[in-house]
Amino acid sequence: MSIVPISYYLVLSAVLFGFGIIAFVVKRNIITIFMAIELMLNAVNLAFVAFARAHNQLDGLVFVFFVIVVAAAESAVGLAIIITVYQNRQTLNLERINLLKF
Amino acid sequence: MFLLMTTLAYLSWFERKVIAHIQSRWGPYYVGAHGLLQPLADGVKFLFKEDLTPPGADRFVYILAPMLALTLAMTTVALIPFGPPSVQWLGQSTLIVADSSIGLMFVFAITSIGVYGVALAGWSSNSKYPLLGGLRSSAQMISYEVSLTLAVVGVVLLTGTLNFNEMIAHQSGAFWHWNIFYVGRGSFPQIIGFLCYFMAAVAETNRAPFDLPEGETELVGGFHTEYSSFKFAMFFMAEYANMITVSCLATILFFGGWLSPFPESWTFMRYVPPVGLLALAVYLAYDTVVLARGVARIQLIVVTIGALVIGLACLHPVALAVIQGPFWFLLKVGLIMFFYVWTRATLPRLRYDQLMSFGWKFLLPVSLANLVITALVKVWPLLVNHG
Amino acid sequence: MTLPFIVFFVCAFLAVIGALTLILAREPIHSALSLILVMVSLAVLYLLLGAEFIAAVQIIVYAGAIMVLFVFVIMLLNAGVEERTDYSKLAKYAGLPLGMFLLLALAHWMAHSLIGQQIANGVGGTNASVSTRELSAQLFQKYLFPFEATSILILIAILGALVLAKKDE
Numbered sequence: 001m002s003i004v005p006i007s008y009y010l011v012l013s014a015v016l017f018g019f020g021i022i023a024f025v026v027k028r029n030i031i032t033i034f035m036a037i038e039l040m041l042n043a044v045n046l047a048f049v050a051f052a053r054a055h056n057q058l059d060g061l062v063f064v065f066f067v068i069v070v071a072a073a074e075s076a077v078g079l080a081i082i083i084t085v086y087q088n089r090q091t092l093n094l095e096r097i098n099l100l101k102f
Numbered sequence: 103m104f105l106l107m108t109t110l111a112y113l114s115w116f117e118r119k120v121i122a123h124i125q126s127r128w129g130p131y132y133v134g135a136h137g138l139l140q141p142l143a144d145g146v147k148f149l150f151k152e153d154l155t156p157p158g159a160d161r162f163v164y165i166l167a168p169m170l171a172l173t174l175a176m177t178t179v180a181l182i183p184f185g186p187p188s189v190q191w192l193g194q195s196t197l198i199v200a201d202s203s204i205g206l207m208f209v210f211a212i213t214s215i216g217v218y219g220v221a222l223a224g225w226s227s228n229s230k231y232p233l234l235g236g237l238r239s240s241a242q243m244i245s246y247e248v249s250l251t252l253a254v255v256g257v258v259l260l261t262g263t264l265n266f267n268e269m270i271a272h273q274s275g276a277f278w279h280w281n282i283f284y285v286g287r288g289s290f291p292q293i294i295g296f297l298c299y300f301m302a303a304v305a306e307t308n309r310a311p312f313d314l315p316e317g318e319t320e321l322v323g324g325f326h327t328e329y330s331s332f333k334f335a336m337f338f339m340a341e342y343a344n345m346i347t348v349s350c351l352a353t354i355l356f357f358g359g360w361l362s363p364f365p366e367s368w369t370f371m372r373y374v375p376p377v378g379l380l381a382l383a384v385y386l387a388y389d390t391v392v393l394a395r396g397v398a399r400i401q402l403i404v405v406t407i408g409a410l411v412i413g414l415a416c417l418h419p420v421a422l423a424v425i426q427g428p429f430w431f432l433l434k435v436g437l438i439m440f441f442y443v444w445t446r447a448t449l450p451r452l453r454y455d456q457l458m459s460f461g462w463k464f465l466l467p468v469s470l471a472n473l474v475i476t477a478l479v480k481v482w483p484l485l486v487n488h489g
Numbered sequence: 490m491t492l493p494f495i496v497f498f499v500c501a502f503l504a505v506i507g508a509l510t511l512i513l514a515r516e517p518i519h520s521a522l523s524l525i526l527v528m529v530s531l532a533v534l535y536l537l538l539g540a541e542f543i544a545a546v547q548i549i550v551y552a553g554a555i556m557v558l559f560v561f562v563i564m565l566l567n568a569g570v571e572e573r574t575d576y577s578k579l580a581k582y583a584g585l586p587l588g589m590f591l592l593l594a595l596a597h598w599m600a601h602s603l604i605g606q607q608i609a610n611g612v613g614g615t616n617a618s619v620s621t622r623e624l625s626a627q628l629f630q631k632y633l634f635p636f637e638a639t640s641i642l643i644l645i646a647i648l649g650a651l652v653l654a655k656k657d658e
Contacts (some may be wrong), residue, residue: 018592214553
């Protein structure tokens with residue numbers, strides 16, 4: 001149990017998650033939206049670690065480990081997809097990429 | 103901190119001196135005695151150069167990049183142990199600033215962030231050549247980071263800990279107990295590991311023969327083309343600081359850190375540091391009297407007296423105990439730095455595609471193989487007993 | 490105001506500033522840098538919570554590799570300033586307030602949750618840091634199958650990225 005109450009960490013995690021959602025909704029550049037997803041994942045990681053400390057169990061930390069690994073894999077593939085989309089549409093503005101077939 | 107920065111400046115002297123000896127160049131001989139004043143001349147030159155910012159550059163990132171590079175390069179010094187934890191010095195009981203239980207991982211964490219210094223420098227200069235140089239350089243750094251980490255995991259397997267002091271304690275004895283040589287029960291000498299580590303480290307710090315991104319004859323100047331005066335000096339210092347960090351890491355992991363190569367029972371070997379320093383003082387005195395004149399003479403007198411004083415002070419028992427660890431540590435670090443500079447002076451530069459294929463197709467499989475063999479050797483007794 | 494509190498508030502402040510800059514920045518590179526700031530401050534918070542290995546992994550993998558990939562892509566594609574045309578009215582006028590509402594609701598709920606009350610009342614464990622040894626024991630014994638599955642996942646991701654990034658000859 002840490003000196004700083006766990007609920008503080010949870011509030012911060014919620015705030016960051018909320019900011020991630022706002023960024024996801026408001027921004028139009030695909031890369032920025034993707035970064036908002038990473039922000040949300042980070043916020044969730046913080047919640048996991050906080051709970052792991054609260055219950056004094058390690059399972060939360062193992063989860064964080066897997067989330068980081070999966071986020072790495074997902075961002076690699078996602079960015080490759082973004083590069084391909086850019087090469088086909090020459091724009092990164094999400095609102096111009098609204099046709100399924102070119 | 104001040105000590106570190108002066109060391110960095112003198113490193114450039116060291117490097118040029120060695121290169122000059124190897125390549126028979128003139129410069130470092132004549133400015134001051136033995137070129138010792140060269141770094142001061144360089145420093146003054148850097149301070150007086152005009153400080154430009156390229157037009158259209160992203161100012162915030164442009165200023166951030168060199169500061170980031172230098173700060174990170176210096177932070178790792180906090181994690182390096184210079185001596186055994188049982189030594190009393192100036193009231194504190196250890197010669198390491200931050201003895202964390204996962205010290206090794208933090209050093210790698212700091213190196214990973216160092217990539218940004220280069221990439222952002224290339225981007226923010228708003229011109230073609232730095233951008234290309236920055237991209238290439240950061241791609242090179244992240245590629246070799248993998249092999250660097252894998253080469254080190256072999257050592258972690260052997261010592262079973264990520265803490266630096268425990269790693270060094272595991273290698274205590276005499277020099278045949280060091281991780282690079284140790285052939286014992288469940289232990290595989292890490293020679294391949296060291297070679298992989300060294301090659302990956304040279305590439306990671308953007309040094310020859312892997313310094314295409316900043317080579318003077320390629321791509322103008324690489325990622326630091328558009329930087330002048332102090333910011334350029336910061337990149338320069340960051341590069342040397344990275345070299346020091348990597349060499350310190352190599353001594354701790356493979357060469358036994360601050361341990362002396364002689365067995366502990368040979369107590370008379372504890373006098374090697376003061377004897378060495380006094381010998382250095384004698385050599386410098388000879389130089390002062392016989393060779394130099396003018397400014398060089400004054401400078402040499404200062405250094406001679408310094409070496410003499412420290413050498414004599416070390417004969418005092420307390421100082422003797424304190425100087426043991428750092429002396430051997432710095433000696434080993436110096437040797438590895440010498441190898442660094444040696445490779446720069448002798449080997450030709452690798453082309454970028456050769457560089458990348460070397461990293462991924464040769465170094466990575468070899469580091470992996472080293473790791474697998476080390477792991478097999480370590481668990482072999484368990485496998486044999488079980489079967 | 491003991492040191493842990495100060496560190497927590499500084500890091501929380503930096504993280505929130507980073508998240509705000511992510512939303513408000515005009516250039517994607519600034520958003521990327523602010524996300525790196527968020528990740529580094531979160532790593533310090535993990536240290537404060539005693540998870541040193543996770544903090545190191547966060548910096549090495551997340552801030553040091555994934556974000557480098559983002560920065561590379563931004564530089565390669567020369568992603569410029571966010572355009573101000575074709576603004577979706579729905580996103581701006583409905584999304585933003587709803588997002589803020591979600592944020593505040595989550596924060597309020599977390600602060601007054603059961604676990605928050607429990608911790609405030611002193612239910613919980615020790616203050617020790619988690620050692621890498623314990624963590625790896627869990628990882629390789631209880632969670633061995635997910636570990637191996639993620640390694641296959643990474644292999645698939647590498648292959649996918651290679652295939653996607655290859656130019657069509």
